[in-house]
Amino acid sequence: MPAYARPPARVSQPGENIEREAEAHAAAVAPTNSPHPTPDSAPAPVPTRSTEDSAGASSAANVGSTPPPASASASADANSPSARLPAYAAGRVEARRGRGDPLPADARAPLEDHFGRDFADVRLHSDAEAARLTAALGARAFTSGRDIYLAPGTVASDTEEGRHLLAHELAHVVQQDGQAAATLARAIEPPPPARYHETERSAAALAALDRLEIPAVKARHLPLYSGLAQAHQLKRVRGYGREGADQRSVWSRQVEVGADAVRERLTERGIPVPADPSGRVRLKLHRGARTTSKRLSELQTLLRIPEWDREGRRRDFQVDHIVELQVSGQMGSGVGNSVENMELLDQPSNSSSGGTIRSSIYRKLDGFLDTLEPRPDRAGFLRGHDLVFTSVAATGAGSAATGSAWWTRAEIEQAHTLGTASAPTAAEDGDRAGSAEEFILSAAPGGIAVGRFRHSPGAAPTIGATQARALAGLRITAIALTDLTGTPDGPVGTLSAEWDLPADWQPANPAITISLQGDGEYRGYPSALPGLDLEYRHLSPVSFTRISTEDGELYAEGTLTPSIPILAAPLTVQLRGRELGFALDYGPEQVSLPIPRTTIDDAWVSVFYSTTRGLGVGGDILYSIEGAGSGELGASVSTGGGVAFEGGFTFDPALFDRARVRAWWRDGRLGAEGTIGIDTPDKIRGIRSATASVRVDEGRWSFNGSAELSVPGLSQASIAIRQGEGGLELAGDVALATNPAIRSGTLHVECAQTDGEWKVAASGTAQPAIPGVDAELAVTYADGAFDARFSGAFRRGMLSGQLSVGATNRAVAADGSPGGPPSAPDAPIVVYGSGSATVRIAPWLQGSAGLRVAPDGELTVSGEIALPDSLEIFSRLEYDKRLFGMSTQIPIVPGVVAEVGGNLSANASVGPGALDRLAVRIEYNPAHEDDTHVTGEAHLEVPAQAGLRLGARAGVGLGITGASATGGLEIGGALGIAGAAEAGVRIDWMPSRGLEIDAEAALHAQPRFRFDVSGYVAVTVLGASLYDERIELAAYELGSGLEFGVRFPVTYREGEPFDLSLDDLEFQVPEVDPAAMIRQLGETIF
Template sequence: VEELLAATRGGGSPMEPEVLKEMEERFGRSFSAVRIHTDATAARLCGLLKAKAFTYGNHIYFSEGAYQPDTKEGKKLLAHELTHVVQQRKGAKAIQRQTNGGTEENTRVDATQLPESVGRLGTGGESDRIFFDKIEVPGFKLRDHRAGIYTSRTPLIYRKGYTRGATNQRDVWRRNVKKDGIERKIKEILRKGYKAESINDSEKHLVKVRPNNRPVLYYHGTVRQIAERLLIPDWGGRAHRPPYRYFHVDHILELQLANWTGSGWANTIDNMELLESKMNIDSGNYIKNRINAKVRKFIEETRDKSGKSPYGNNVAEIKKKYHLVFRRAVKGRAYPSVPRTKFWKRDEIESGEHLKPLKAALLSEIGGNGYVKIFPSETGGLGKSFRWPGGLTSSERDWFRAPFVVKEKHFNTEDEKAGSEDFGYLKVNVSPQYRDKFEFSSGEDKQILLSRFGEAQFAGYIRNKNAIREQLRRDFKVKKLSPVEIDTFDIHPERGIICTGRILPTIPLFEKADIRFSLDKGELKLYKVFTIDEINIPPPFTISSASLELFGSTTRGIGLKGRADFGIQGLGNGYIEAVASTAGGIELEGKFDFEQKLFDPASVKVTYRDRAFGVEGQLGIPRGKVKGIKNASITVTYTERDGKLSAQGTAELDIPGIKSATVGVEYSDNAFSITGSAELRDDIPGIKSGSISVTVAKKADEEGYRLSASGEAVPNIPGIDTKLSVQYDDGAFLISGRVAYEKGMLSGEVDVAVSNRKVDKEGNPTDELTDTLSVYGGGQLTIRFTPWLEGTAGVRFLPNGEIEVRGKIGLPSSVDVFKRIEIPEKDLFKLGFDIPIFAIPVGPKSIGLVASIRGGLRAYAGIGPGRLEQLEVAVVYNPSREENTSITGTGKFVVPADAGLKLVVSASIGVSAVIAGVEGGLEVA
């Protein structure tokens, strides 16, 4: 759509003169710049947006035939679109349309078309930039030596993801400001004060400035040491008695507007001056607030009807995603001017102009009369007066300012110790009134050693500030939050400990965040707006947007305001927001809304306390949400310590044959499901017992949720001891299996099922679901009537779980009842005789030839086999009711038989002396 719109820029036609005149009179404004689009591209755009017409800026697009200003309806539609033209002249260009159904819709605002007074989103390679026409800055930033920097560095850029980091600009200033001119001026002052012809550079000297609003300032050291100390003076202006000032090294062009990446030109000496501390802080905050105001206006102008901006919904989110580009800087309204005594330019310092109030001094001037003076450094400055001897006064106890307190003091001022370098010590700890917010990890007092200030009897200085800085870094902690890392550190006689640095979060929620703090005048200042990436929320939660702001102060402790929105993909969304600031630490509360298409109630409470997240609440699934569930109640808990989201409860299922289930919510692979288990009821026909696993999940190709279940069942059908499978899906319940069956005359395998599907007269299931369970199934079993007669029978299960055979039995074509019986043969008579033929004498014996004849008559008989043929058997048989068995049928019993006589005759010729023989025979039956 946006590409097609871009192609139409510069196109369209003005309204007809008479139509234009009528509409201008009607609205009381000019529409000469309005362009009407009625071509094919306009029709296509309207088709894509499903609209009769829509408005974009001064352009109105009509679907084919919809632009008819000469008709009543056409005129009404045109007037409606012109109303949007008027509205869009006041702010953002958004596609506003009249849909074919007659309702008006708003689509995403195109920020690339916004004016830069609101904020225009860049295109192409600049799509990560938002352009603004101007940014307001304090007026003094645009005057004198500062003006050229602001004009030469335009456009001014707030870089996305901007963090200031440790710039250490005081060190940059001290390294780069030239000292030669300062040293010359100091020597002149010393020569004049001491009335000396020359000054020894290696000797230590004392100079002073007498402010009009503070005690005398003393500076001690060699000329070079004093010059280095006075690179940042403690007074403003050139008067004889100037006002005391505490100066910051200020970035003339604020880093916020300098496209700051962490290094570069913006943190060099060319972009630095000395600016009174409060003016510097206020100036930075003013610019930050003006940038934030610009961003908030951009968000407001790009919100859709849902109230959300597609580009970001809070300042921190926009600042993280986009570079903010400001064409120029302009003077902010009602910002106070900066008097000449509140800033120093580099060239003024280098030339020594700031040294006009400086005078030579003597160490004997310092302290005495019951007081000692303690300076924050070896080179002096504004000292702190301590009464000595004597106990600690309230002012002395509070020297380092909150949250610290001086617990003990000791100074070596006796005459015999006046030459000793050791001047004494102070002991410091966290004040009892702040120990609920801050602490030294060891709990012990920290001893601060003092050295003698030159050779002064009644003056000393803090010996090693770096050692104190290290003690703070190592031992000082912001309770309920973290230890600290010190970037800059100083001790001021009035402001106490002054430091900046980072908090190193040990709270899991913020352990990835860069949190900056400052401590000055006893006031801890901590402010942090968290980005999404800096909030460490445990899985399976993910942050979608955040407006959490961390703040801290000495008196209020650490607190949060704002909220973070988070979600679990596929499960729901929630938020957590800060509880009111407390001295005890950080607490958040909120809620999480589970998928409302499934749950009601769907909200649970979310908390962050004692450094850990927690979730607790009750979910419900009422009737009608999921087929198969009457109602469910689930208790949700989560503790970050075990990192497990747990949801357990019970569900009353609307599934025939199932008892109530215990259920839980499981989340994995960016999807969640409800799982549980249930027992089968004991009144299911044909089923003794069983259990199922239950799952409620969203199918990939469906909108709603479906309940499914699977498990095993033990049948209560005589003759079956095989377990059956159980299935449930979207209302259909089924227990089924192929099982071995043996009971009575039946044996074999059959299919058995129990279901809530309606069973027809033939015992087959239909698609119609019922509230009752019925048994069905069957198959072919072997039926044995006698040991010698068996066949195959078609069987079916009755709805009550019994099995029945009804019908004809499949038998073989013939069945042998008995085998053939043979009757042994019996001789009726026998005969035999020999017939001599001749004889031949051989010696005392003779050899004769004899003919022999034998024979007889035998009787034989046989019966069988006995055989059943052409059998047909019909059976009605129920193994559970064998007494009611009925068997009917027909067939032939065939028994063949035979009998007869068998005549047997045999003949032979033989020799009476056995030498040889010939035989033969004949048998007739």
């Protein structure tokens, strides 16, 4: 497709993820003070360019169809003009692909080491066309595929700024390498949690972690490592462990040395091979080796893990992972532990390579974690995150590559290990039979002759110094032969010997006697060697239950269980003549620290021994103790020849500033000593500072120190640092300081880890300082917030009710409730609260009201009081008052009298008096009761009635001695009103003067008299009423315009009884003429 027909290629913009990542690589290679074109690193590879104002390097899109086309960016608008490479420019880039100059040799090597990639195919363009293309993009440089275009005047690659620019562009080459949307893996998956904040140093540290460094002995495998990195498969998986790896077993099961291959190699070396598969091959396996006699099948087994290198030198080999299992993206099983990923590597190189890679990873990871705030714990971080490596570099670390030796699987299976084998000479092969004067000691049935012992017939052979060591591992002291020595088989005698072993290995029974079995005429071999128990002074005893002789040497394998509890796996000890040796690489599953709550996070401890090299121990154990921190112990051999572990322990740096103490393992016990402390105030909110001395005695941690607190509300501000049942404890009981809500109290304070963060928390109780509150306050402290609360019954003064009160350093909302965190570390403690109570202002006046607690702790009642509908302040009182009266009898004739009488009386009743429609406001503080002020309005209602009674009586009576009889008419009238006397009352009450109510109540009316006319007859005999009858004849109303009423004062003084006397009543009585009214009534009636 012609260039003009292709869609415009995508160009990345400054600030995009791939630009940040490229800049991180550039900063790692050549830090510069020039402005960085992009911030931190992150994945997303698209072709990029750098603008003039960014002063950095970037890359442009590959628009061709053969090389990878540009991918769409997630962070820039693909339709914006600045995000597109013009079609004509894309065509020019495509036409010039691969035509530039190679990288300068002096710059290429370190950059290839950094990226772990061969840059031989990268081309630089700095000619006139490159000038036009960079100008079209407004860039100093851009990259498309493997072509880098530089603007005129770009700095040279031999300067820091030039290397910085070149590293930036080469990062884009790697980003676009091999696929259209190639992605540089993020170094950590998943990314660190949001609570860990990156700093300005994080990007460079992350870029350094992105590159895996492998030791020199692994450099020949660099292409394999790089291929895995480009495929995003080179990683240390989260929670990595080697459980189940056992690569030696995998190798032994799956590697087969072909019989045909063995025959072919033996023939090439001129070594006769018997046609019978059970026949023996006599040969020397490598340079300097003794002549041996092996069946073909024995050779196949022996060659699976040879004991010599390709030059024929004696070497111990171990099964090694080509791509170290720890970075293969696998655990103890899977592809990483398959035989395809295995070879044989000499023991020293193998022991060092894994530890070297591991140390490099941990060093870089620690460097990255150090840039985070707060700093995560390494062990915990590795349990939750993959470490992904996108580039590889070989370094000179570890064992030297020139000193290493290896065998590949193909070489083993094709029997190339026989490349230095040779056939024995005739002299080395020796005679096959002895004589009556010479006894031949062979290594095994049909084996080679290892010693010749001359003797006189019937006499014991003479043992010379050389002959005494005919069987390596034994010193022969005597040989006793029987008369059957000349027979080809059966018992022919005995051999007496002493074990001949290195001084560090002491046998339980130094002397032994071995039976000799016939192996031809005058020839015999040792049979049924006894077991051997040895004491190795540096580790522990070892037992060899079965010992044989091969090629003039003792051969046995025994098991040594180290007496050091830290090494939990037994060692296989090999005995070859007088040479003893063992080697084992202990992984985390084979290491144990008998310390409570201890986890082995990682371990690589190599323990090896040979008679010539002695004991060797190396490697490290990484461990963590729950609730405390993590440490490491480096293995070594002490000056006394014993195994020692020295290192340190780091308490959680998220808690302590001074967190490191010395640690060691000696004499079967862990020891430690040092000082830890917190120096940054409020590094852990609530702790001002801390210091403690640390020791481990008899396997137990001990701490002696204290932490000074910055918890608000405390008077005693320190807690102890000690060893508790659950590990390190920062805890103690502290006294509360007095405040408006708290008189005294105690808090139990602890600093503990929650969800990965150290926090101070406290709880306790306090005695209240608020009068009327008798119950304890519950007090808590968490994450800087102090809270003391009470809710319950309250009684004080004229108040009784329910109250919720608290003290806090948090903000108190308008509704009186605390919320949110404290506004500042030194935010003051304020008191808040509310409730409701019954307010008994006076015996006759009580109601319910709201309570409020002021910030200074004083309780106030402010606002209207909810009162009953009516409050009685005095009871009903009755009054009667006779205004005038008359009564007379007028004699008419003896025994007959005229009786005339009349009266006018007033009556009244008042009460009960009651206040209703009350609206009372109160301002009351129990601490200042004298200042209590009650104000309000009320309606005074006094039910009252008043009346006048006018009576007139006229009649004729008969009087005799002892009896009288009277009859006549009685006229009576009543004038009355009934109702309620009302008055508005203003209440103003203070304790100093009490409640005073002054009002005047009155009733007024214009009633009419109501008269009733009744007849009556009354008979009295001897003073006793004999007959009295009234008959109502009629009723009439008379009168108008009569003003009648009553007025009385209402005066109440608190503490004084309410008293209304007749003198207080004022009647308004109309002018009434009884005679006239009677006449008027008479006229009406009659």
